[in-house]
Amino acid sequence: MEEYFESKNKYCSNNNNENQIDYDKKKELIELNNLGHCYQYGIGKKKDLFKSFEYYLKSAKGGNIDAQNNLGYCYQNGIGIIKDEKKAFEWYFKSANEGNIHAQYNLGICYQNGIGIKKDDKESFEWYFKSAEGGYSLAQNILGDYYQNIEKDLEKSIYWYEKSAENGNKLSQYKLDSQYELGYCYENGIGVDTNLIKAFKLYTIASEKGQTAAQSALGTLYKNGKYIKLDLAKAIYWYNKAAENGCKIAQYNLAYYYKHGISVKRDDVKSFEYFKKSAKQGHLEAQFELGYCYDKGLGTEVDKTKAFELYKITAERGHNIGQSNLGILYQSGVGTEIDPEKAVYWHNNAAENGVIAAQYNLGVCYYNGFGVEKNEKKAFEYYEMASDKGFLNAQFELGNCYYLGIGIEINKDKSFELYKIAAERGLNVAKSKIGYLYENGEGTEKDLVQAIYWYRKAAENGCELALHNL
Template sequence: LLGFLNEKGIGAPLSPEHAFQIYLTAAQNGDIYGQSLVGQCYQLGQGTPQNIYQAIQWLHKAAKAGLPNAQYLLAFCFFDPQNEFQSYGYAFSFLEQAAKRGKREAQNWLGFFYLQGLGTKQRLKLSHYWFMKSALAGDRDGQLGLARFYRIILRDNRTSFSWLVRAAQGNNPNAHFFLGTYYYYGRGTVRNLRKAFYWISKAISASGQQRQKDKQQCQDYRDGLYLRSSALEFLGMSYERGQQAPRDVHKAVMIYRRAIAASGGVEGHRSMLNLCRIFRNDWY
């Protein structure tokens, strides 16, 4: 507790290094929470240089003792494709342990692993089960994952929309974005451009704070590109024409550029034409 308060600057100067030393002392004395925190510090490079090997060693001690958060963090040490210890099998195993102990974030990711067949066979019923368990526990990413499961696997837009509405109640730019596209296309609900503009704008303004947190989550790649570029194009046109929002050509240009980048050059041709029109008419 003292280390956590010190790290957060509560009652003491902010010092991740000092907090790490307190965690380490507790960990060396067999405290499983200290072991988990030391592992997390090594994993993230907080208060000490990043060291994935040491992170795995300390997290494994706490995970073996049954600490769900340590099991969850350990899974991501093995999931990260950028480190030499990557193993979908180990990642799946520790996610499953954490999920069964009630870690709702792990339940969401376990649903994703079953959906994609990572470290296990693809099992859609189990994928749905764990997404649902996470969603009902209130995890916003789990609600988003479940919404996309209903959309892509079960082709049930109405149920998908209802879960997106719940997911969007949290600060999740991805949920905001997809809810905006549902309103834009009238998917699972009545088409409403004003609401589409509101939710897509909310997602765009928050996207700098969260870089596609669910980048690997279940989605059809081409459909995802089309949704993003088309919805961004709609947002750009709203600003360019002064529809659903005050006219702002500068903002429209920035959003059109994002639409082109989001399309990967596949579906962004209309945004490219919109940009050309703006520059040709000297609007910008």
């Protein structure tokens, strides 16, 4: 009996010793991994990437899965060792198979991008999925993107975005991204019923944590005042926050507010500066507006060359008014050399997309044979097109067409109507012309009182011909 208990005690003692040894070994491996981390980032130690790698290697070889993942990272990025993507993959694989969610995520990246292994989207997805199921918010965010953009399964997309948002304590930045994505889904009815209240709440949470896109979106909700009380002051506050963080949309919106004095004092200089910041990031409307600032000297000195450069960028990117303005500069030779063919080319592009000024300028080109063969009928058609949409100069030129028979039979009555419209809208040359028609009874009954009235109107604004006729 004593021998029996003696043997049992020996067994228990030996087992406890083994457990202690195992615990001490694991503790040592954790400490080695932590030392690697300290040397890698210079935390309490002088930064030394070679030592960092050595400690990770010792810990990883001992079986520490965090160190194995860290070692893979070192091999992938050449930290303390020559870059070796194949070895990076091998260490990620070891760690991932033992359940390390970060290594599983990194393995997903390897398979997705062919890092150390042949590209394999199916394997990539499976490892991202394992990492996401383990609670890694970055992998969850990736799955949200995948289901939204690839599989078009928006319910699953939202599910993973929500999971990622819930795990904000692990990776707060990815939580914010996911909350913004989820808010965007609710705002636009993507995969769910549109719910601006939920969108507002999600944008607010993300905005208060510094998520730039959410700050800009929140500003827009306050600006539009749909389901949320209209509050331009708060809109500007959040646009400012987003603009400070480099959001080109918010920068553009602030520029627009300062340009038009919306809830802020009009300030062309501030408007110009925000347009400039946004334009540098490729915002199309901002690039156009910046060109316009240089063209007209708003918030800066006039610089027609810079205006030309920016109009050209926007025109080539499909901005209709940019195309029209570029055509004008080629037509006038301002900021660049006169080029009739290019002027007509850009006027055509803009006119086809409904830009009234371009339609008018095409009429001018056809009338004068500038960049195209002279064609009075086409000139008339383009003048009429622009006139019907209320373009002032086109209304006057169409009046000339009817008066002189340019591309259409002479019709003095129509001519009078169009001159009168243009005159009443303030076009000085039209005032003088309508005075002449009243004086001579063309297109209307002769009326010297009206003739004198319109001549005086034109003369007051510097029309020498009207002054002479008076």
